Amino acid sequence: MDPLPLFREGLAAVVRRTPSMHWLGATGHLHTAVRMNERLRPDVLLVDSLLDPQGHLAALLTGNGSPALVVSLVRDPHRTAKYVRSALTAGVRGMVPRAAEIGEVLHAISRTHAEGTYLDPTLAPLAAGVTPAADAGSRRTLSRREYEVLQLIADGMENQAVANALFVSVETVRTHVKNILRKLRARDRTHAVSLAYQAGLLSGGTVRLG
Template structure:
């Protein structure tokens, strides 16, 4: 039996979920809280298997409550259930350590599926949330890694991608072989790749080759 704690400031939401889970054979509601502070206190006392957490609440919001619960009890599994899908809510919730993120427009069946999935160790995220996370990671890779390259290193990377040897790069850019080797080493380090081939693949994938 999956022991569930509901944390939501809307009584009708808690009532609706409790009613639905009361007819489920494998999920039982062991507690309800109307704000994040109550949720925090009940979570540490009852140690539920899953916590279903709203985000916008009085006294203490869901993000702060999630942070506090996980600080005191790192094994807790918290699924965010909210009406908000904007970046200002999604990413702070993920950074706080939430194990899942659902919208209140989800069906009761979808919420139950998320609870079971999370209980079994598989985080469950709304499709839109997953897309946001992937987009953010892609943007991070595009910006954080190659934006650190100097203009000269970018020139060297382009020549590497065109199959130039170190000596050919030196001749083309009128620099010494030793300087080329230094640039190559810096490029591999900054792009977090192991060899020239991986550096070239990175360059093509991120449209760095003219």
């Protein structure tokens, strides 16, 4: 998952030429990534750190029993202890600089798939003893349904409209909203949407789930 089509196409071409790997697809949109992950069930997911600055997407992609291993392509501004630690805690299992040589990226994919974890030597010191989470995500990770509810709220829907769109009861929606507010530590629905955009959990101009 990368915002630049040229980078995605280049990486796809290299992976397709690698005998031990099979390329399933790519996108630059958060919501499409979630849907592709559920439909294609890949072994490894590559996620640009720009699209997941706080690890929320990685936690979502690896939650709910998903077997996928997330490898973060770390941009230079994110080569910090804060980012590395939060990403590992959220469920990222492999990390490699986005600017690394293609052979190093392929190595990171292979090692993560074979061993379950991998930290590029240039990033390992930033982890400071933190290891990739054994389970995907933390206790504050939104579930897939909560994520859907949050997106519909961001689209301006009230609880009844959300319930109709998801074919559930209003009480169920209210429960999801309460969980969203608790997990995001938000005061209300508007605050939750604002925090989600700031964290990169939601983004404008993407395909809506549903």
